[in-house]
Amino acid sequence: MATEPISMHPDIAQLRAKYEAVAETQTAQAVEGLTFLAGLYLAISPWVVGFTGFTTLTGNNLIVGIAMALLAIGFAAAYERTHGIAWVMPLVGAWTIVAPWAVSGDVATTSTILSNVVTGGVAVLLGLGAMAIGMRRKS
Secondary structure, eight states, X not given: OOOXXXXXXXXXXXXXXXXXXXXXXXXXXXXXXXXXXXXXXXXHHIIIIIOTTOHHHHHHHHHHHHHHHHHHHHHHXXXXXXXXXXXXXXXXXXXXXHHHHHSSXXXXXXXXXXXXXXXXXXXXXXXHHHHHHTTOOOO
């Protein structure tokens, strides 16, 4: 007797269809797009704001910003498969907020704090929005 893989189970297929339908809403697309832009900004913020001399924070923002943008791409491309890691985005935002004080070196200046706190706050809110998208029921 041949058994079909669990991924073909009707309940799994129904859940994927639900997440796919929810991800196609305008709200979801706005959250994903803004998350991508926030990630790009974070990645280039050392050059935009002018704190490239702080190599630890520059490297941190570049890596975390790229990770944020990649998460947004994952949500946009296959939310039905990536919704389980949406909880990571608010944590990434929280890290971005505390990074000027947490990375090595004396990098906590007005410009680095302002840039990271605002971008991190936006990332936390967008991350919570990404998490909430999966909880919505299709109307």
